Amino acid sequence: MRIDEDRVADLLRRLDDEPTRPPRVDLGVAIREARRRRRNRRVTAAGAAALGVLAVAVLPVALHGSERAAPAPAATPSASTPSPTGPFLGECRATLLPVPNSDRGTEVTGGDPDGRWLVGRQSGQSPMDYRLLIWDQEQVREVELPGRDAQLYDVNRAGLAVGSVMAMRGGLQPRAVHDGVAVPLLGIDRGAARAINDAGRIVGWRFEESAREPFVEERPVVWDSYQARAVDLPLPGPEWTGSAIGIDEGGTIVGRVADMSQPGPYQPQRLAVWRPGASRPEVLPQPRVPGGVASTFWPGSFAGGWVTGSAARNLPGKPRSAAKSYPVRINVRTGEVDVLPAAVTTGAGNGRGWMAGVPSSLIPTLVTDKTSVTLPGPDGRAGSAHGWVRSLSDDGRVLGGQLYLNKRGHAVRWTCR
Amino acid sequence: MPDASDEEYVAYLSARLPALHRLAYSLCGNADQADDLVQEAATRLFERWSRASRADDVDAYVRAIVVRLFLDGRRRGWWRIRLFAAPPDVRRSEDRGVEERTVLRDALAQVPPRQRAVLVLRFLYDLPVDEVARSLGCSAGTVKSQTSHGLAAMRRLLGDRELAGSTGKER
Numbered sequence: 001m002r003i004d005e006d007r008v009a010d011l012l013r014r015l016d017d018e019p020t021r022p023p024r025v026d027l028g029v030a031i032r033e034a035r036r037r038r039r040n041r042r043v044t045a046a047g048a049a050a051l052g053v054l055a056v057a058v059l060p061v062a063l064h065g066s067e068r069a070a071p072a073p074a075a076t077p078s079a080s081t082p083s084p085t086g087p088f089l090g091e092c093r094a095t096l097l098p099v100p101n102s103d104r105g106t107e108v109t110g111g112d113p114d115g116r117w118l119v120g121r122q123s124g125q126s127p128m129d130y131r132l133l134i135w136d137q138e139q140v141r142e143v144e145l146p147g148r149d150a151q152l153y154d155v156n157r158a159g160l161a162v163g164s165v166m167a168m169r170g171g172l173q174p175r176a177v178h179d180g181v182a183v184p185l186l187g188i189d190r191g192a193a194r195a196i197n198d199a200g201r202i203v204g205w206r207f208e209e210s211a212r213e214p215f216v217e218e219r220p221v222v223w224d225s226y227q228a229r230a231v232d233l234p235l236p237g238p239e240w241t242g243s244a245i246g247i248d249e250g251g252t253i254v255g256r257v258a259d260m261s262q263p264g265p266y267q268p269q270r271l272a273v274w275r276p277g278a279s280r281p282e283v284l285p286q287p288r289v290p291g292g293v294a295s296t297f298w299p300g301s302f303a304g305g306w307v308t309g310s311a312a313r314n315l316p317g318k319p320r321s322a323a324k325s326y327p328v329r330i331n332v333r334t335g336e337v338d339v340l341p342a343a344v345t346t347g348a349g350n351g352r353g354w355m356a357g358v359p360s361s362l363i364p365t366l367v368t369d370k371t372s373v374t375l376p377g378p379d380g381r382a383g384s385a386h387g388w389v390r391s392l393s394d395d396g397r398v399l400g401g402q403l404y405l406n407k408r409g410h411a412v413r414w415t416c417r
Numbered sequence: 418m419p420d421a422s423d424e425e426y427v428a429y430l431s432a433r434l435p436a437l438h439r440l441a442y443s444l445c446g447n448a449d450q451a452d453d454l455v456q457e458a459a460t461r462l463f464e465r466w467s468r469a470s471r472a473d474d475v476d477a478y479v480r481a482i483v484v485r486l487f488l489d490g491r492r493r494g495w496w497r498i499r500l501f502a503a504p505p506d507v508r509r510s511e512d513r514g515v516e517e518r519t520v521l522r523d524a525l526a527q528v529p530p531r532q533r534a535v536l537v538l539r540f541l542y543d544l545p546v547d548e549v550a551r552s553l554g555c556s557a558g559t560v561k562s563q564t565s566h567g568l569a570a571m572r573r574l575l576g577d578r579e580l581a582g583s584t585g586k587e588r
Contacts, residue, residue, distance in 0.1 A: 008571045012540035015521050019448040023438035023455055027427050030459035037464060148453075171457070 040189050088396055090373040092366070092416035093380060094403065098140050099133065099411060106133065106411035108400030110154045110161070111391025113303060113351065115398025118391060119152035119161045119177075120411045132177065133411070134161060145175060145182040152177065154195045160226060162202050164192035174204055176226035187229030188221060195246045195302070200225045203253050205243030206232075220244035220255045220274075233274055236283050237261075242272060246302025248351075251276040254302045254332060257283060268296040271307060273332045287311050287337045289326045297328065304351025304394065305333035308340075327367070329353045342372040347389035347401065354396050356389040364389045364401055366416070375414050377403055387412065426466050429475065430459055437483055443537045444487045446526045454490070458482045481552045484534050488553070524574040532567030535560055 099106045099122055108120040116137060121130040130150045132143040136159065145165050152163035161177040162185070174185040174193040185193055191206035202223040220233040220242050235242055235257060242257030253274040258267040272281040286294040294311035301308050312325040327340040331353065340355055344365050347357035356366045356375075363383040364375040377385035387409075391400035399414040430437075434455065441451035441458075461482050462469055472478045525533055531553070538549045539560075546564075550557045 008568050008575065009540050011521055012525075012536055012571070013543070015443075015518060015525070015541055019438060019442040019451055021448055023434050024452045025434055025438065025455045025459060027430060027434075027459055030456060031423060031426070031463050033460045034463035037460070166453075 037189070086417070088368065089417050090366075090368070090371055092373060092375055092399075092414045094376050094378050094385075094412050094414050096378055096403070097135055097411040097413055098138060100131075100140065100142055105409040107388070107390070107402035107409050108135075108411045108413070109151055109163075109390050111348075111393065111398065111400045112155045112157050112159070113394040114157055115391075115393030115395070116157070117155045117159050117161075118400040118411075118413060119155045119163075120400070121151060122411075132163075132182070134159070134177065134180070135411075135413075141180055143177050143180060143182055145177075147173070150175075153193070156196045156198050156200070158198065158200075160196060160200060162193035162196045162204070162226075164204075172207065174230075176202065178226055183226060185223055185226060185230065187223070187231070191218075191221065191230075193223070194244065197247045197249050197251070199249070199251070201247055201251065202226060203233075203244035203247045203255070204230075205255075206230065217241040217260070218243040220253075220257075220272075222247075222253065234280055236272070236281055244274070245299055246307070248302060248304060252305075252332065254299055254307050255281075256297075256299055257281065269298050271297050271299050271309070271330060271332075284330065284332070287328045287330060287339075289313050289324075289328065289339055291324075294326070294328070295323060297330075298346075300346030300357075301349035303349055304353075305331050306349055306351065306353040307332060308349030308353070308355040309346050311339075327355060327357070329355060340367050342367045348392040348399070350392045350396060351394040352396060354392060356392045356399055356401075358386075358388060362386040364399075364403075364414075366392070366396065366399065366414075368396060373416070375399070377405070378412075389414075422466060422470075425470065426463055429470070430462065430479075433476070433479065437479065440480065440537070440542070441483055441487065443541050444484065444530075444534060446522060454483055454486050457486055461486075477548065477551060480538075481554070484538070484552045485554065488530055488534060520575070524571055527574055528567050528570045532563045532570060535563040536567040536571070539564055 097108070097118070101122060105123040106120060108118045111118045118135040120133045122133055124130055129148060132145050132150050132152055134141045134143060134155070147165035147167045150163070150165040152161045155161040162175070164172050164174050167173045171190040172192055174188065174191050175182050176185055176193065185202065188206035191204055193202050193204040196202045204221055205218040206221050208217050208219050218241050220235070221230040222233055222244065223230050233244060233253065237259065239259060239261035240257050241260050242255050244253050244255035247253045255272050256269045257272040258269050260267055270286065271284045273284060274281045286297055289311050292313055295314040297309055297311045299307045299309035307330045309328060310325050311328040312323040314323045327344050327346060328337065329340060329349065330337050342359065342365060344355065344357035344359050344367055346355060349355045352369070354366065354368045356364070358364055364387045366373040366375060374382040376382045385403040385405055387401055387403040389399050389401040397416045401412055402409045403412045437455045437458065438451050441454040442448060445451055445454065458479060462479055469475060469478050525536065528536065534553060535549060538544045538552060546557045546560050550560045553560065
């Protein structure tokens with residue numbers, strides 16, 4: 001018989017299954033960890049004023065000579081941007097990347113703007129147990145990083161990678177991988193590093209306990225180098241929360257921010273830009289999408305002035321879950337805003353404003369200025385495998401991600417011409 | 418050195434660990450992740466114990482911590498990666514309901530996290546709408562709409578599958 005929704009509710013009431021084993025929770029550890037956090041909060045609170053001064057002191061250094069940070073000049077290719085070797089034809093092929101253990105699931109989670117370096121991970125013995133992988137062209141290197149859910153988000157042209165790990169004690173921790181060795185990033189209690197530029201500046205976020213307990217809120221931070229201590233980036237106001245998600249070669253940082261003083265359970269996310277020299281972030285207007293102005297914008301990547309992300313517009317009289325979502329790119333140098341023609345969920349963007357991700361079919365797709373390319377599986381057929389895209393080189397010719405084949409994820413590189 | 422407040426905390430929570438672990442398991446479908454959720458919730462609770470222990474309903478307070486930690490973790494994408502060939506924990510039991518529960522749990526695991534949390538709290542835990550709204554920190558209206566979307570999603574996922582319980586009687 002066909003199941004109706006009342007029957008589903010009835011079935012759920014009977015779903016009285018239990019975990020396959022008793023809980024492994026240590027209350028002694030919980031007490032010690034809670035006390036450690038309290039101590040850290042007291043220290044942080046005492047140092048907060050100093051940190052605030054530092055943050056403001058660092059940013060205005062470059063401000064002299066300009067009253068307000070003017071948008072940087074239109075995009076100019078950096079010296080190291082590879083020159084395309086001819087017009088982009090949109091012809092791509094997929095290559096499964098070499099991995100240390102071919103029985104394990106693998107994926108690419110980031111890449112550098114030239115497409116030389118890809119970073120990723122391989123699953124371990126248990127869920128959330130991963131070994132980090134770094135590919136330099138065809139060579140793969142494993143990186144030891146104790147903890148759970150280890151992940152690298154970005155790598156620069158020098159091969160310096162950043163990410164995070166859930167430490168056995170102490171929660172989410174930011175890490176950098178320098179020359180094959182994972183090192184902790186300093187100055188925050190809990191948080192993650194999300195992006196790095198060629199100058200070695202790193203951005204990310206730290207967690208802060210919220211007065212609106214039991215939530216944890218995010219604060220955007222920047223590290224001047226992988227050896228420097230984190231400094232808070234200023235937020236638009238005292239009630240705002242946010243995180244930094246990208247930094248370009250000129251030092252411009254972007255992130256998402258939300259005004260938590262607004263009523264209701266959901267505060268819209270907005271795009272914030274911290275320009276070099278400015279003492280405050282610029283909160284950009286929500287992008288226009290078909291039918292009106294977006295209710296929320298979720299930036300996914302930042303390269304060469306282009307932010308690519310997802311904008312959603314709530315529909316009048318409809319629940320928030322019915323909001324329609326659009327892939328959008330915003331150029332923070334020129335102010336240009338485009339709704340991209342193909343409906344993909346952001347996976348990665350590049351310095352040309354191209355975007356790669358997956359539509360609802362979960363077939364990896366590249367969206368350029370002019371066209372949409374359905375990426376192939378290893379058999380060469382476009383759209384033959386489901387997957388994700390997580391990196392896109394500036395010339396659009398190298399992509400990294402995962403293809404799902406034989407019930408397992410495989411790290412993949414697509415090369416296009 | 419433990420004080421009276423520590424003892425009170427341990428006495429309170431140790432009695433509730435199995436139930437909290439079960440709630441966490443219902444939400445994330447994996448015993449290891451359920452451990453992590455409850456371990457973190459226990460830490461958060463101790464940080465606030467002097468206030469939380471005076472709350473009108475401490476159980477509801479702890480439940481809210483677990484649910485919100487679950488949703489917070491989902492938002493950060495822990496769950497997304499399909500690296501494993503094996504499905505999440507499956508109950509190793511020979512009783513005849515096991516297949517049905519596996520099918521239901523697989524479907525539940527595919528429902529978006531917020532809808533899943535609402536379904537778990539309303540139907541597995543039989544909590545009233547207002548209580549679910551407090552746990553999630555949203556309005557009663559949102560709980561109702563999420564319930565409706567979640568049930569519709571479950572129905573689509575289960576499709577025409579025949580389940581013993583679908584023709585069964587109320588217990």
